[in-house]
Amino acid sequence: MAVTMGDASGVGPEIAVCRFAKGLLGSDAVVYGDASVLLRAAEVLGLDVSIHPVDRLDETVDGALNVRDLRLLSADRVTPGVLSPEAGAAALAYVERATRDAVAGRVAGVVTLPMNKEATRASRPDFRGHTEFIADLCGAEDFAMMLTVPELAVTHVSAHVSLREAIERVEPVRIRKVIDLTHEALSRFVARPRVAVCGLNPHAGEHGLFGTEDEEIIRPTIERAAADGLDVSGPHPADTIFRQAIHLDRYDGVVCMYHDQGHAPMKLYGFERGVNVTVGLPIVRTSVDHGTAFDIAWQGRAFTDSLGHALDYAWKLTGRF
Numbered sequence: 001m002a003v004t005m006g007d008a009s010g011v012g013p014e015i016a017v018c019r020f021a022k023g024l025l026g027s028d029a030v031v032y033g034d035a036s037v038l039l040r041a042a043e044v045l046g047l048d049v050s051i052h053p054v055d056r057l058d059e060t061v062d063g064a065l066n067v068r069d070l071r072l073l074s075a076d077r078v079t080p081g082v083l084s085p086e087a088g089a090a091a092l093a094y095v096e097r098a099t100r101d102a103v104a105g106r107v108a109g110v111v112t113l114p115m116n117k118e119a120t121r122a123s124r125p126d127f128r129g130h131t132e133f134i135a136d137l138c139g140a141e142d143f144a145m146m147l148t149v150p151e152l153a154v155t156h157v158s159a160h161v162s163l164r165e166a167i168e169r170v171e172p173v174r175i176r177k178v179i180d181l182t183h184e185a186l187s188r189f190v191a192r193p194r195v196a197v198c199g200l201n202p203h204a205g206e207h208g209l210f211g212t213e214d215e216e217i218i219r220p221t222i223e224r225a226a227a228d229g230l231d232v233s234g235p236h237p238a239d240t241i242f243r244q245a246i247h248l249d250r251y252d253g254v255v256c257m258y259h260d261q262g263h264a265p266m267k268l269y270g271f272e273r274g275v276n277v278t279v280g281l282p283i284v285r286t287s288v289d290h291g292t293a294f295d296i297a298w299q300g301r302a303f304t305d306s307l308g309h310a311l312d313y314a315w316k317l318t319g320r321f
Contacts, residue, residue, distance in 0.1 A: 001026075001314055002068070002098035003307070005033025006113030007120075008078045008087040010292025011302035013041040015113060019304040020065045021047045027062055029311065030054070030107070032094040035067040040075035045300050057106055070094060080298035088119025095130065099137045102283040109284025109314045110134070113307065114292045128160045131278050134285055143280030144178045146185060147262060147289060148313060149270035151246050153253045154262040155182045155279065166258035170200050170213055175221045175255070181279045182253045183230055188317065196241050196251040197222050197234030198261055204235040218257075242269070272305055275313045286314040 003025075006012025017038055019025045031038065035053040042049040052061050053069035060066040072090040098110045112130050120127045127133060135143045145159045157178050158169040179195060186193035197218065199205055205214030218235045225232045236244075238256065242265045245251040256262035266274055267289065274289030288306040296302060 001029050001311060002101060002107040002110045003029050003031045003311070004094040004098050004110065004112045005031055005038065005091070006094075007084075007091045007116045007292045008034065008037045008073055009080055009082055009084050009119070009297060010114055010116060010294055011297050012091075012113035012292070013038050014045065014298050014300070014302050015288075015304050015307050017042045017045065017047055017049050017065065018300070018302070019307050021049050022304070024304070024308055025065070026311065029111075030057060030060060030066045030068050032068045032070065032098040034071060034073045034075075034090065035069040036071075036075045037073055037078055038065065038067060040078070041298055044080075044298050057101070068097065070097060081294040083116060083119050083294070085119055085122030088116055088121070089123040091115040092120050092124060092127065092133070095133065096137060099134050099283070099285075102285075103138060108318050108320075109286070111307070111310045111314050112285070112287040114288060114290060116292045116294070130287060131159060131276075134278060135281060138281050138283060140281050142177050142181070143278055144181050146182070146277040146279050147266045148275045148277055149266065149273050151249075151270075152242075152251070152266075153182065153186060153277075154266050155185075155253065155255050156259060156262050157255065157257050159259050161259075163258065167200065167213075170217060170257055172217060172221045175218060176225060177280075178255050179222070179225050179230065179232055182255055183232070185277070185279045185317075186253050188319075190252050192231055193252045194250065195230065195232040195253045195255060196236050196245060197232060197255045198238040198241055198257055199235035200257045202237070202239075204237045242266075272303055273309055274306065275310045277313065277317070284314050284317045286310045286317070 050064040052064035158166040199214040201211035276287040
């Protein structure tokens with residue numbers, strides 16, 4: 001499994017070496033990044049880590065942190081906690097190489113550590129996020145972001161767009177596609193996934209009182225999906241559906257209309273356990289559900305469990321439990 005190092009100025013290198021030092025990274029993970037940066041991070045953190053740079057994936061060895069060494073950054077050019085366009089460009093290159101290896105079948109999938117969008121945009125102004133970048137490399141047009149905790153999976157009709165554009169993207173074809181993607185992903189683990197769909201407006205529009213999109217666009221789409229045999233319902237008010245899904249165990253998945261509708265409750269509920277999954281790709285891709293955390297980078301304070309959860313979920317998606 002490929003693990004991308006993320007932005008060198010953030011917590012990515014720290015998480016990778018700390019997870020390995022604890023014996024929790026796994027012998028079948030290869031970090032895509034810069035070996036010199038990972039070595040320096042280990043030294044700063046006082047960790048005794050054997051780092052083995054490889055140019056080919058058949059050169060990995062047991063007992064070492066195997067690094068697909070792209071040699072883009074030198075350790076003396078990295079300042080933890082300081083935004084760096086050079087580090088941002090390198091982080092994108094790690095993702096690109098890992099994704100291309102996954103598409104070619106050289107690795108089982110890709111698990112990404114966090115990038116800093118501002119740093120990356122300095123060299124790639126059109127960069128919106130991991131999800132869109134990886135989907136473009138894979139040639140995937142119908143994909144969605146899914147956040148997971150053990151109790152629930154949440155997908156999004158739109159993600160990294162303005163709220164105005166998000167409203168414009170609430171269209172029948174897209175809603176149905178995300179319902180289908182959610183059902184397909186959950187069907188790998190659940191015999192008959194129960195999927196709830198959020199409304200767009202407060203109280204799911206309250207029968208047209210707060211907007212017409214819920215009754216005119218979302219509800220008919222849900223009804224067509226249900227008529228096709230899916231266990232799907234809604235539109236549900238977003239302010240109550242998460243309690244019903246998590247605490248009352250009524251749903252396995254929730255389809256949200258826009259980014260914050262799903263991200264806010266999921267990060268409140270399971271920030272350290274959350275995994276970001278891209279569904280609709282020809283490859284397996286998961287990610288930690290946190291950012292670069294420049295304020296604590298390379299201080300030994302970053303939690304590493306999220307990487308463990310992301311790796312576990314990635315292997316689960318491959319069929320290895």
